[in-house]
Amino acid sequence: MNIWTYILKRLLLMILVLFGVACIVFFIAHVIPADPISAMLGGNAPDDVIKRVEAQLGYDQPLIIQFYNFISGAIVGDFGLSLRTNNPVMQDINNYFPATLELTIFAILISTILGIVLGVLSAVHRNKMIDHFSRIFSIIGVSMPVFWTGLLLLLLFYYRLDWLPAAGRLEFFTLPPDHITGMYLVDSLLTGNWEVFKDALRHIILPAFCLGFLATASIARTTRASMLDVLKQEYITTAKAKGLKKKVVINRHALRNSLIPTITIIGLTFGSLLEGAVLTETVFSWPGLGRYITQGLLFLDYNSVMGGTLYIAFVYSIANLVVDILYAVLDPRMRT
Amino acid sequence: MSETTTKPKTGWFHLMKPYFEDMKHSLYLWRRNKLAIVGSIIIAAFLFIAIFAPLLTPYKPDIQNLSEKLLAPSSQHPFGTDQFGRDILCRILYGSRIAIQIVLIVTIISGFIGISIGVTAGYFGGIIDEILMRITDMFLAFPRLVLAMAFAAMLGPNLTNMIIAISLVNWTPYARISRAEALRVKGQPYIESIRSMGASNFRIMFSHVLPMTISPVLVQLTLRMGTIIITAAGLGFLGLGAQPPSPEWGVMVSDGRSYLIDQWWVSTFPGLAIAIVVLGFNLLGDGIRDMMDPRLRR
Numbered sequence: 001m002n003i004w005t006y007i008l009k010r011l012l013l014m015i016l017v018l019f020g021v022a023c024i025v026f027f028i029a030h031v032i033p034a035d036p037i038s039a040m041l042g043g044n045a046p047d048d049v050i051k052r053v054e055a056q057l058g059y060d061q062p063l064i065i066q067f068y069n070f071i072s073g074a075i076v077g078d079f080g081l082s083l084r085t086n087n088p089v090m091q092d093i094n095n096y097f098p099a100t101l102e103l104t105i106f107a108i109l110i111s112t113i114l115g116i117v118l119g120v121l122s123a124v125h126r127n128k129m130i131d132h133f134s135r136i137f138s139i140i141g142v143s144m145p146v147f148w149t150g151l152l153l154l155l156l157f158y159y160r161l162d163w164l165p166a167a168g169r170l171e172f173f174t175l176p177p178d179h180i181t182g183m184y185l186v187d188s189l190l191t192g193n194w195e196v197f198k199d200a201l202r203h204i205i206l207p208a209f210c211l212g213f214l215a216t217a218s219i220a221r222t223t224r225a226s227m228l229d230v231l232k233q234e235y236i237t238t239a240k241a242k243g244l245k246k247k248v249v250i251n252r253h254a255l256r257n258s259l260i261p262t263i264t265i266i267g268l269t270f271g272s273l274l275e276g277a278v279l280t281e282t283v284f285s286w287p288g289l290g291r292y293i294t295q296g297l298l299f300l301d302y303n304s305v306m307g308g309t310l311y312i313a314f315v316y317s318i319a320n321l322v323v324d325i326l327y328a329v330l331d332p333r334m335r336t
Numbered sequence: 337m338s339e340t341t342t343k344p345k346t347g348w349f350h351l352m353k354p355y356f357e358d359m360k361h362s363l364y365l366w367r368r369n370k371l372a373i374v375g376s377i378i379i380a381a382f383l384f385i386a387i388f389a390p391l392l393t394p395y396k397p398d399i400q401n402l403s404e405k406l407l408a409p410s411s412q413h414p415f416g417t418d419q420f421g422r423d424i425l426c427r428i429l430y431g432s433r434i435a436i437q438i439v440l441i442v443t444i445i446s447g448f449i450g451i452s453i454g455v456t457a458g459y460f461g462g463i464i465d466e467i468l469m470r471i472t473d474m475f476l477a478f479p480r481l482v483l484a485m486a487f488a489a490m491l492g493p494n495l496t497n498m499i500i501a502i503s504l505v506n507w508t509p510y511a512r513i514s515r516a517e518a519l520r521v522k523g524q525p526y527i528e529s530i531r532s533m534g535a536s537n538f539r540i541m542f543s544h545v546l547p548m549t550i551s552p553v554l555v556q557l558t559l560r561m562g563t564i565i566i567t568a569a570g571l572g573f574l575g576l577g578a579q580p581p582s583p584e585w586g587v588m589v590s591d592g593r594s595y596l597i598d599q600w601w602v603s604t605f606p607g608l609a610i611a612i613v614v615l616g617f618n619l620l621g622d623g624i625r626d627m628m629d630p631r632l633r634r
Contacts, residue, residue, distance in 0.1 A: 013473075020474035025486070032490040139371075143615035145566050147573045148589055148607030151596060155604075159597050275479035279570050293482065294574055297489035309486055313478045320477075 006328050014317055019071075021313045026070050029306045030063065057302070070306070079307030084299050089307035092292060097311070098182025099169060100281070100288035103211065104273045106185070106204050111212035111219055112266055118216070119223025119262070123231065124250060134220055141217030146276045150210040150283035157206060164206050167285035174199050207284040211276050215269040222265045226258040267323030271316050365627045372623020378616025386432040395426035397583045406599045416601040418591060420581075424601065427583035428609045434584045435613065438499055438568045439561050445503035447557050450510025455549060457511070458518025459541050465515070472511050480505045481570060488576045495584070498577035502567055506560070513556055517549035555625050562617035569610050585610045 037050050037059060054060045057080075058069055073079060079089035122131035158166040169184055170176060177187040177196050185204065188197035230236065231254055239249045278290030285291075289308055296304035366372055385392065401421035409416045415424040457468040475483070487501035521527065522545065530544055571577030572586025580587055585606045592602030 016470065017473045017477050020470065021477045024474060024478075024483075028486045028490050032487070139615065139618065140611070143562065143618055144611045145569050145573075145586070145589075145607060145614070147570060147586075148603070148610065151589065151593065151603050151607065155596055155600055271479055275481040278479075278481055278485070279573065282574060290482075294485065294576075297485055298575055300489070305486060305489070309478070309482060312482050316479055317477045 003328060007325055010321055010324055014321055018314065018317060021317075022071055022074055022310060025306050025310050025313075026067055028309075029302045030059075030066055030070075074307075074310060079310075080303040082296070082301055082304040082307075084296065084301040084304065089304050092304060093289060093307060093311050094182070096287060096289045096292045097315075099286060100274070100277050100290060102183035102185060103204065103207055103280070103286060103288060104270065104277055105183075106208040107212035107215065107273055108266060108270065109212075110208055111215035111269070114212070115216045115219025116223050116259075116262065118220040120227055120250070120255060122220070123224045123227035123258075126228065131224075134224070138217035138221050141213050144213070145279075146210060146214060147279040147283050149213055150207070150280055153206050153210050154283070165203050166206075169203050169287065170196065170199050171203075207280050207286055210283070211273055211280045214276060215266075215273060218269060219262060219265055223258065223262045226261045227254060230254045230258040264323065264327060267319065267326065270319045270323075274312060274316055274319075362627055366623065369623050369626060371619045372626070375616045375619025375621075375623055378612060379620055382432055382613050382616060383436070385429055386436045389429040389433055393423065393426040393429055395423040397422065397427045397430040398581050406595065406602070408599075409601055415605040416599070418588075418602050419595060424588070424605050427588060428585070428606055431583040431585045431588065431606065431609065432613075434495065434578065434582065435565055435568070438495075438502070439564050441499050442502045442506060442564050442568075443557050443561060445499075446506040447510055447553070449503070450507035451514045451546070451549075451553055453507070454511035454514030454516075454553075455518045455541055455546055458515035458549075459522055459537070459545055461519075461522075468511075469515070472508050475505060475508050478505070481567060484567060484571060485574065485576050488571055493571075493576045493579060495578040495582065498568060498571050501571070502564060506564065506567075509556055509560065510553055514549050514553050517552055518545050521545050521548045551628060555621075555628050558617070558624050559621035562614040562621065565610060565614050565617065 037054050037057075041050065041053065051060075058066055061069075077090045081087065082089050082092055085092055118134045118137070122134040125131055154166055157164045165171065174196060177184055177191050177193050180187045180190055184200040185197060188194070188200060236249060236254055239253050240246075244253075274290075277288060278294060280286065281288045281291040282294060289312060293305060293308040293312070295301075296308060366376075399422065401417075404413075404417050404421040405419055407413055407417040407421075413423050413425065415428065417423055418427070453468050453472065457465040483505045484498075484501045487504050488498050491497035491500060527540060527544060530540055535544075568577060569584070569586030569589070572584045573590045575590065578584035578587050580591060588606035589603045589610075592599070592604070592606070595602045
C-alpha cells in the first residue's frame with residue numbers, strides 16, 4: 001500500500017474513533033449522573049435556581065438535542081463555560097495545556113537520555129553490576145505509584161535538602177514570560193529572559209523526573225534488548241575484526257541500528273505520560289490540564305470535564321497516529 | 337519384570353500423566369526463575385495478610401485515639417500513627433483486604449467483558465468484528481486513568497463505583513488478545529469438523545474456541561494485576577475512589593500529604609505497601625509469561 005493511502009486511511013479511522021470518543025464522553029457526563037443539577041448544587045437548592053441552571057446548561061432539552069449541541073460545539077472547539085472558573089472551557093484548556101505539554105516533553109527528554117544510557121550500558125556490560133542495577137531500577141520503576149514517587153522526591157529535595165522548589169511553574173514573584181507557546185522554558189528562551197528560564201527549569205526538574213521515571217524503565221529495557229540483538233550481528237563482528245575501537249563499534253555501528261524499537265517505545269510512552277501527568281500535576285501543584293480535569297471532576301464542573309477529557313483523548317489519538325505513521329515509514333511491512 | 341512395565345495402564349493416573357509431567361516442568365521452570373519466586377513469596381504474604389489481618393494487629397483500623405496522634409514509629413506502633421491516632425501498620429494490614437478485593441473483582445469483570453467481546457469479534461469476523469474492534473479503539477483512545485476518573489466521578493466516588501470504573505476501562509487488552517487467539521483457532525480443521533456435525537455457533541464459541549484462547553488471556557490477566565492496584569490507588573489518592581476513613585492505600589498516602597514535612601511516615605508506609613505488592617504482581621506476572629512462552633519451555 002502506498003504510504004499516503006495508509007495515512008489517509010488512518011486519518012479517516014481516527015475521525016471515526018474520535019466521534020465515538022465524543023459519544024463516550026457525552027454518555028459519561030449526561031447519561032450516567034441520575035440528577036446532575038442537584039448533585040452540582042447540593043441537595044436542597046430552590047426549584048427556580050435548579051430550573052435556571054438547567055436552562056443555562058441546556059439540561060432541560062431532550063438528550064438528542066443536547067448531544068447535537070455538544071457535538072456541533074466540539075467540532076469548533078466550543079465546550080461552553082466552565083462553572084468553576086467562569087471562562088470558556090477552550091480558553092482554560094489553552095491556558096493549562098501548554099503546562100502539561102511542557103512537563104511531558106521534558107519528562108520524555110529526561111527519560112530518553114537516562115533510558116538509552118542505562119540500556120546501552122547494561123547491554124554492553126551484560127550480566128555485570130551495571131546490568132543488574134539497571135534491571136532492578138527498571139522493575140522498581142514500574143512498580144512505584146507515580147504519586148508516591150513524587151511525594152518521596154518532595155520530601156528529599158524540597159523539605160530535607162531544600163535544593164528545588166515544591167510547587168507551581170515559577171516562584172510567586174516571578175512574572176511569566178511573554179506568551180508565545182505557553183511553555184515557559186521555550187518562551188523565556190525565545191525572549192532571552194534568562195532569570196525566568198532558570199526559575200522555570202528549577203521548577204520543572206522534580207515533576208519531570210517523577211513523571212519520566214516510569215518511562216525510563218521501559219526505554220532502558222527496550223534499548224538493552226535491541227542493542228543485544230544488534231551486537232550479535234555479523235557486521236559488528238566484522239567491525240571488531242577490523243580492529244576498530246570498542247567505543248567506535250558501539251557508538252557508530254551498533255547504537256544507531258538499535259534505536260528503531262526505542263523510538264517506537266518513546267512514542268508509545270507519551271500516552272502513559274499523559275496519564276501520569278494527572279497524578280504528577282496534583283502532587284506538584286502543576287497548573288496543567290490533568291489537574292484542571294481532576295478539579296473539574298471533584299467540583300462536578302461538567303463542561304470542563306467534557307471539554308478537557310475530549311481534548312486529552314484528541315491529543316492522545318494524534319500521538320498514537322504519529323507513532324503509527326512513523327512505524328509505517330520505517331517499516332513497510334506495517335502498512336497493511 | 338518386563339511384562340508388568342509393558343502392560344497397558346488404564347488408571348486415572350496414567351491418563352493424567354502428561355498433565356503431571358507438564359506441571360512438573362512448569363514447577364521446574366518456576367524454581368529456576370529467582371525473581372518469580374520472590375514475586376510468589378510477596379503475593380503469598382499479601383494473601384496471608386489479607387486473610388488474617390485482624391489476628392496480626394491488636395488495633396482496629398478505624399478507631400480514633402487522639403491522645404496518640406502523629407506518633408513516630410516505635411515498638412508500640414512500628415509504622416507510627418496518623419492524624420487521628422490510628423495505627424498505620426494496622427490500617428495497611430486491613431488495606432490489603434481492600435486491595436485484593438479490587439484486584440479480584442476488576443480482573444473478573446474486565447476479563448469477562450474482554451473475553452466475550454474478543455472471542456465474539458474473532459469468531460464471527462466481518463462486520464461484527466469491525467464494529468466491536470472500533471468500539472475497543474474508542475476506549476483505547478483515552479489515557480486509561482483519565483477515563484476511569486471520569487467514570488468514577490460521575491458514578492459518584494466510592495469503592496464500588498471505583499471498581500466498576502476500572503473494570504470499564506481495563507478490558508481492552510484482553511479483548512485484543514482473545515480476538516487474535518480466536519482468529520487463529522477458528523481456522524483449525526477441528527472447528528470445521530465440529531461445525532459440519534451441526535454444532536451451533538454459540539456452542540462452538542464457548543466449548544471449542546474459548547478454551548483454546550484462554551491461556552494467553554490468563555497470562556495477561558496476571559500481568560495487569562499490578563496495574564489495577566496502581567490505578568485504584570491513584571483514584572483513591574485523587575479523591576475519586578475509596579473515601580476516608582477507608583484504609584485504602586491510595587487514600588492513606590493522600591491523607592499524609594499535609595503532614596509530609598514533620599510526619600513523613602504517614603504517607604511513606606502506605607506507598608511502600610503499594611510498591612511492594614505491585615512489585616510482587618509484576619515479578620510473578622513476568623515469571624508466568626516466561627513459563628508460558630513456548631520458546632523458553634524447551
